[in-house]
Amino acid sequence: MSAADRQTQSNRALRALRDRIFDGTITGGERLFEVALSETLGLSRTPLREAMARLEQEGLVERAESGGYVVRSFSFADVVDAIELRGVLEGTAARLAAERGASAAKLNEIKVILADLDEVVPADPARLRFERYVDLNAAFHDRLAALSGSTVIRRELDRATGLPFASPSAFLEAQERMPAFRRSLGAAQAQHRAIVEAIERRQSARAEALAREHAQLARLNLEYILTEDRSLMAGVPGLALIKIA
Amino acid sequence: MSAADRQTQSNRALRALRDRIFDGTITGGERLFEVALSETLGLSRTPLREAMARLEQEGLVERAESGGYVVRSFSFADVVDAIELRGVLEGTAARLAAERGASAAKLNEIKVILADLDEVVPADPARLRFERYVDLNAAFHDRLAALSGSTVIRRELDRATGLPFASPSAFLEAQERMPAFRRSLGAAQAQHRAIVEAIERRQSARAEALAREHAQLARLNLEYILTEDRSLMAGVPGLALIKIA
DNA sequence: GTTTGGCAGAATGTATACATTGATCGGAGG
DNA sequence: CCTCCGATCAATGTATACATTCTGCCAAAC
Numbered sequence: 001m002s003a004a005d006r007q008t009q010s011n012r013a014l015r016a017l018r019d020r021i022f023d024g025t026i027t028g029g030e031r032l033f034e035v036a037l038s039e040t041l042g043l044s045r046t047p048l049r050e051a052m053a054r055l056e057q058e059g060l061v062e063r064a065e066s067g068g069y070v071v072r073s074f075s076f077a078d079v080v081d082a083i084e085l086r087g088v089l090e091g092t093a094a095r096l097a098a099e100r101g102a103s104a105a106k107l108n109e110i111k112v113i114l115a116d117l118d119e120v121v122p123a124d125p126a127r128l129r130f131e132r133y134v135d136l137n138a139a140f141h142d143r144l145a146a147l148s149g150s151t152v153i154r155r156e157l158d159r160a161t162g163l164p165f166a167s168p169s170a171f172l173e174a175q176e177r178m179p180a181f182r183r184s185l186g187a188a189q190a191q192h193r194a195i196v197e198a199i200e201r202r203q204s205a206r207a208e209a210l211a212r213e214h215a216q217l218a219r220l221n222l223e224y225i226l227t228e229d230r231s232l233m234a235g236v237p238g239l240a241l242i243k244i245a
Numbered sequence: 246m247s248a249a250d251r252q253t254q255s256n257r258a259l260r261a262l263r264d265r266i267f268d269g270t271i272t273g274g275e276r277l278f279e280v281a282l283s284e285t286l287g288l289s290r291t292p293l294r295e296a297m298a299r300l301e302q303e304g305l306v307e308r309a310e311s312g313g314y315v316v317r318s319f320s321f322a323d324v325v326d327a328i329e330l331r332g333v334l335e336g337t338a339a340r341l342a343a344e345r346g347a348s349a350a351k352l353n354e355i356k357v358i359l360a361d362l363d364e365v366v367p368a369d370p371a372r373l374r375f376e377r378y379v380d381l382n383a384a385f386h387d388r389l390a391a392l393s394g395s396t397v398i399r400r401e402l403d404r405a406t407g408l409p410f411a412s413p414s415a416f417l418e419a420q421e422r423m424p425a426f427r428r429s430l431g432a433a434q435a436q437h438r439a440i441v442e443a444i445e446r447r448q449s450a451r452a453e454a455l456a457r458e459h460a461q462l463a464r465l466n467l468e469y470i471l472t473e474d475r476s477l478m479a480g481v482p483g484l485a486l487i488k489i490a
Numbered sequence: 491g492t493t494t495g496g497c498a499g500a501a502t503g504t505a506t507a508c509a510t511t512g513a514t515c516g517g518a519g520g
Numbered sequence: 521c522c523t524c525c526g527a528t529c530a531a532t533g534t535a536t537a538c539a540t541t542c543t544g545c546c547a548a549a550c
Contacts, residue, residue, distance in 0.1 A: 009534065034502070044535045045502090046291075053298040066542060067502050081397035088337050092330070152326035156405070251541095254504065279532070289505045290532090311512065312532050 010047035014054055021060055021071055022164065024240040028073025032061065058162045060241075073243040074165075076226065080219055082166035087215025089157045090141070091208040093148035094195055098204035102147045110143040110196055114189075121189045133185070134172050140192055141168040144211070147199060164238030171221040174235035178224065188217055255292035259299055266305055266316055267409065269485040273318025277306065303407045305486075318488040319410075321471065325464055327411035332460030334402045335386070336453040338393035339440055343449035347392045355388040355441055359434075366434045378430070379417050385437055386413040389456070392444060409483030416466040419480035423469065433462055 017037075020026045032052060034045045041048070052069045055061045061069045074082075113136055120133045145157045161167045175184060191214040198207035225232045233239045250256070262282075265271045277297060279290045286293070297314045300306045306314045319327075358381055365378045390402045406412045420429060436459040443452035470477045478484045 033500095035500085046534055046536090049502095050294070050298070050533090053295070057302050077395075078397055081395040084341075084395075085337070085397055085401060088333060092333050096329075150322075150326040150329075152323055152330055156330060156401075159404075160401070278530095280530085291504055291506090294532095295503090 008047065009043045010050040010054075013041055013043055013048050013051035016041050017051055017055055018058075018060065021055075022238055022240060026071055028071050028241055028243050030071045031064065032069045032071065034068070057159075059159075060163075072241070074163075074241050076222075076242060076244075079165050079222060079239075079242060082160070082163055083215055083218045083222070085160050086157070086166050086168070086218075087212040089153065089160055090144060090215060091210075091212040093145050093150075093153050093157060094199055094211040095204045095208035096150055096153065097144075097147035098199045098202050098207040100149055101202065102149070102199055106143070106147055107196070107200055110140065110147065113140050113143060114193055114196060117189055117192065121185055130172075130176055134169055137172065137188075138169050144195065165222075165236060165241075167237075168215075168218075170236055170238070171218050171225075173237075174225055174232040175221055177232060177235065178221070178229075184217065184221070188214065191217075253292065254288045255295040255299075258286055258288055258293050258296035261286050262296055262300055263303075263305065266300075267483055267485060271316055273316050273486055273488050275316045276309065277314045277316065279313070302404075304404075305408075317486070319408075319486050321467075321487060321489075324410050324467060324484075324487060327405070327408055328460055328463045328467070330405050331402070331411050331413070331463075332457040334398065334405055335389060335460060336455075336457040338390050338395075338398050338402060339444055339456040340449045340453035341395055341398065342389075342392035343444045343447050343452040345394055346447065347394070347444055351388070351392055352441070352445055355385065355392065358385050358388060359438055359441060362434055362437065366430055375417075375421055379414055382417065382433075383414050389440065410467075410481060410486075412482075413460075413463075415481055415483070416463050416470075418482075419470055419477040420466055422477060422480065423466070423474075429462065429466070433459065436462075 017026070017032070026032070034048055038045045038048050052061060056063065056069065060072060062072050064070045117133070117136045117140065120129050120136060141161075145154045148154065164170060178184070191210055195207055195210045195214065198204075198210055222236075225236070262271070262277070271277070279293055283290045283293050297306060301308065301314065305317060307317050309315045362378070362381045362385065365374050365381060386406075390399045393399065409415060423429070436455055440452055440455045440459065443449075443455055467481075470481065
């Protein structure tokens with residue numbers, strides 16, 4: 001059992017706090033009072049502080065000037081920048097994979113995911129297959145990070161996608177309920193294929209540009225949600241953190 | 246007084262641990278035993294754990310599978326990748342500054358630094374002026390990150406340059422003692438100027454490419470040190486963390 | 491009316507005792 | 521002789537009491 005999954009008090013505190021932040025029970029700018037929270041959650045302040053330190057690493061809270069932690073709040077510009085950042089990092093992962101060469105084994109692995117995605121994408125957006133799409137999409141982005149062969153880049157990408165709205169899966173649930181859903185998904189899959197092809201052919205600049213552009217799909221989805229149908233915001237994890245100016 | 250500077254036990258622990266890691270007293274792969282360390286440092290386990298959590302954020306230590314913390318060790322490839330990452334992020338900061346437009350005030354600020362650097366660069370590399378160069382160089386890179394206008398990018402850049410060998414100032418001390426020192430410094434300053442000019446002219450692709458290339462100077466210095474004169478390694482902060490394969 | 495001093499309370503910072511988990515070593519059983 | 525079980529010890533995890541610092545308020549002085 002991995003250390004992060006063990007049933008310790010600090011893990012319970014971590015999950016509880018994350019949940020409360022995501023679902024809006026604790027809102028941006030709010031301070032996390034240790035005594036009050038420890039009573040609410042039924043544990044002592046020690047594991048609570050541990051959990052808050054980890055939330056700081058995830059970027060959900062930050063240390064206040066006078067001590068203690070405050071829930072971060074994000075603007076829409078921050079979300080756009082976080083998506084941009086993911087694009088830049090995934091682009092770098094793709095470029096390095098192309099420049100340095102990816103092993104045949106790893107390339108095959110990601111191609112299998114591509115083939116699986118092909119099977120799912122043209123299908124009806126029924127719930128079951130959709131969840132499979134989400135899993136496969138996450139797997140694709142995970143393998144892409146690994147293809148870089150750089151633990152530094154991989155770590156950084158993991159961190160950057162820790163903010164829920166910056167994750168490659170962030171807008172999928174909302175996307176499912178969007179009119180242009182299937183077309184958009186097809187375009188995304190075409191980009192997936194192109195990225196892998198570019199890496200295989202050692203076309204590093206192309207691989208980087210494609211991966212960057214791929215992330216922009218998330219920004220387009222965000223803008224669609226904002227301008228056309230804000231009710232979809234509920235389907236995007238962590239968008240409750242956004243402070244509407 | 247900023248929260249990070251207050252004379253608390255955990256700040257003392259943080260500094261003490263950082264020092265011991267940087268100077269090689271605690272070496273890569275070594276485990277940090279709480280009881281032993283708390284006795285050595287003369288404080289209790291609670292602020293020590295706090296300090297270790299913050300060191301994890303800085304990337305100097307990581308959580309072990311079975312609990313506790315272990316000092317990370319880095320390969321030369323990791324250092325190269327960390328430099329690459331800084332280049333990518335500074336490139337992104339420069340590109341965004343160009344695309345979105347930087348305020349005249351901020352542009353003026355960084356131009357003042359450029360002018361100050363111009364005064365220092367052609368001078369003799371005597372100790373006093375050299376320290377001034379280090380400060381100005383750090384200030385330049387700091388302002389460049391700010392020019393992006395993105396707190397997301399700024400944060401990420403701060404994080405990425407937290408690893409001492411990835412900092413823009415990492416190789417300056419070693420550089421001072423290198424034969425090609427002054428020539429290299431002149432080239433760096435020319436790049437500084439070009440980056441700002443590109444941003445001002447809204448040449449985003451040029452700004453990005455230049456900032457990336459600028460970071461590669463650090464990689465060249467690293468390779469020089471490795472192949473030509475390893476005694477210079479002592480002058481690069483944090484290079485003690487590198488595990489020589 | 492404004493400012494300043496200090497007091498009260500509530501919050502975080504710290505130490506420490508206790509609980510629990512994980513690893514190592516030795517002995518008994520196969 | 522090897523294996524497996526259990527005991528023991530040492531490490532981290534947790535609770536809690538105490539120390540310190542911060543904040544907000546009130547009153548007194550100017």
